[in-house]
Amino acid sequence: xxxxxxxxxxxxxxxxxxxxxxxxxxxxxxxxxxxxxxxxxxxxxxxxxxxxxxxxxxxxxxxxxxxxxxxxxxxxxxxxxxxxxxxxxxxxxxxxxxxxxxxxxxxxxxxxxxxxxxxxxxxxxxxxxxxxxxxxxxxxx
Numbered sequence: 778x779x780x781x782x783x784x785x786x787x788x789x790x791x792x793x794x795x796x797x798x799x800x801x802x803x804x805x806x807x808x809x810x811x812x813x814x815x816x817x818x819x820x821x822x823x824x825x826x827x828x829x830x831x832x833x834x835x836x837x838x839x840x841x842x843x844x845x846x847x848x849x850x851x852x853x854x855x856x857x858x859x860x861x862x863x864x865x866x867x868x869x870x871x872x873x874x875x876x877x878x879x880x881x882x883x884x885x886x887x888x889x890x891x892x893x894x895x896x897x898x899x900x901x902x903x904x905x906x907x908x909x910x911x912x913x914x915x916x917x918x
Contacts, residue, residue, distance in 0.1 A: 833910070833913055834851060870903050
């Protein structure tokens with residue numbers, strides 16, 4: 778009987794310990810996501826705004842010289858659907874070829890987001906840029 782009570786007490790303590798860590802872990806994760814969004818905003822301004830515009834609506838200063846106008850990046854998410862994170866990341870990385878972005882070998886932004894030896898950093902940049910684009914989606918009505 779004593780052994781059973783000690784086991785229950787140990788389980789209760791373990792559960793309390795785990796539950797105590799969850800809120801702090803969630804706040805750390807939220808802070809990391811916010812950091813990715815801020816970094817993505819900086820990357821967007823540096824590499825994307827000249828075509829897509831500072832407001833991401835496709836009216837950047839270079840847009841007038843393009844055969845295919847850049848899309849409005851604030852309306853990627855469709856009503857009733859989740860934001861297409863993976864699809865957006867494949868476009869940024871150059872995996873999905875879009876004529877306006879140039880060829881896979883030489884996308885308009887060069888090799889900045891192509892995977893090389895420093896793949897983790899570059900993947901983090903791609904993720905950050907995707908998180909920023911996700912953050913600027915217009916509310917779905």
